[in-house]
Amino acid sequence: MMIKEIREYAKENKVPIMQPEGIDFLTTFIIKHQIKNVLEIGTAIGYSAIMMSLCSPTLKVTTIERDEERYLEAIKNIKKLNLENRITLIFNDALKTKINEKYDLIFIDAAKAQNIKFFELFERNLNEGGFIITDNMYFHGLVKKNEKEIKSRNVRGIVRKIKDYITFLKENENYNTTIYEIGDGIAVSEKKVKGGV
Numbered sequence: 001m002m003i004k005e006i007r008e009y010a011k012e013n014k015v016p017i018m019q020p021e022g023i024d025f026l027t028t029f030i031i032k033h034q035i036k037n038v039l040e041i042g043t044a045i046g047y048s049a050i051m052m053s054l055c056s057p058t059l060k061v062t063t064i065e066r067d068e069e070r071y072l073e074a075i076k077n078i079k080k081l082n083l084e085n086r087i088t089l090i091f092n093d094a095l096k097t098k099i100n101e102k103y104d105l106i107f108i109d110a111a112k113a114q115n116i117k118f119f120e121l122f123e124r125n126l127n128e129g130g131f132i133i134t135d136n137m138y139f140h141g142l143v144k145k146n147e148k149e150i151k152s153r154n155v156r157g158i159v160r161k162i163k164d165y166i167t168f169l170k171e172n173e174n175y176n177t178t179i180y181e182i183g184d185g186i187a188v189s190e191k192k193v194k195g196g197v
Contacts, residue, residue: 006047006077015070017047018109018135022183026133027055029188030105035059039103039125041094041118042110046074049087052107060086062101064110066093094118102127108134113161116168119189123174129193132175137162137185 010017018026030038030052036059040049043065053059065071071091078087090097094110095117104127108118115134126132139162166187169177175189 002077002080003047003050006045006050009073010045010047015044017044018051019183022135022186023048023051025180025182025186026107027051029131029133030056030059033104033131035104035131037101037103038062038105038107039099039101039122040064040107040109041122042108043074043089044070044109046077046087046089048107048109049074050077050081050083053083053086054081060088062088062090062099062103064090064092064094064097066091095121099125101125102130104130106130106132108132109136112136112139112158115162115165119165119168123191126191128191130191132187132189132191134165134169134187134189135184137166137179137187139184 007017009015026048035056038052038059038061040061040063043049043063049061049063052061065074068091071089074089078084078089095114099122103125106122106126108115110118119132123132139159166179169175169187169189175191177187177189180186180188
C-alpha cells in the first residue's frame with residue numbers, strides 16, 4: 001500500500017519517478033548481478049531507493065538529493081518502511097558531495113544536463129567490474145525527435161546534452177555501454193576489468 005501512496009504523491013506533485021518497467025529492469029539487474037551496494041544520484045522522494053532495497057534484503061543504498069522538500073519527503077517514506085538502516089540519505093548538491101566508499105552500482109537519475117559531470121565525478125567510487133546505470137536516456141522520447149520539432153529552447157538544450165552524454169558513453173573505452181529501450185531509455189555501462197576485454 002505504501003508504494004502505491006508514493007507513486008500517487010509523485011503524480012499529484014509532479015515529482016519525476018522511474019517508470020514501472022524501468023524499476024522492474026533495475027531491481028532484476030540488482031538481483032541478477034548480486035549487487036551489494038548502490039550509490040544513487042538523485043533521490044527525489046525515495047521511490048527508486050526504496051524499490052531497490054525491497055528487492056534485495058542485504059542491499060545498502062546511499063542516495064543524494066539537493067531539493068529540501070523532496071529530501072524531507074524521502075526521509076518520511078523511508079522511515080515508514082523501516083528502511084533507515086539500509087538507505088543513507090545525503091542532503092546536498094551531488095556535484096559538491098565527496099564520497100569515499102566504493103560501490104557495485106552507481107545509479108544516475110538527476111539533472112539530465114549534468115550526466116557527464118556526475119559520471120566523471122563518481123566513477124572513482126565504482127568497484128572493478130561494477131556498473132553505472134543512467135535513466136531517462138530518451139527524455140520522454142524527445143532525444144529521438146528532430147530538434148527542430150522541439151519548441152522550447154531550454155528542452156532543446158537538455159536534449160543536446162543527453163545526446164552528448166550518449167556519445168561520451170559510446171566513446172568511453174573504460175566501459176562497455178548498452179542502451180536499452182525500456183521505460184524512458186536506460187543506459188548500462190559496465191566497467192572493464194583491468195587486463196580484461
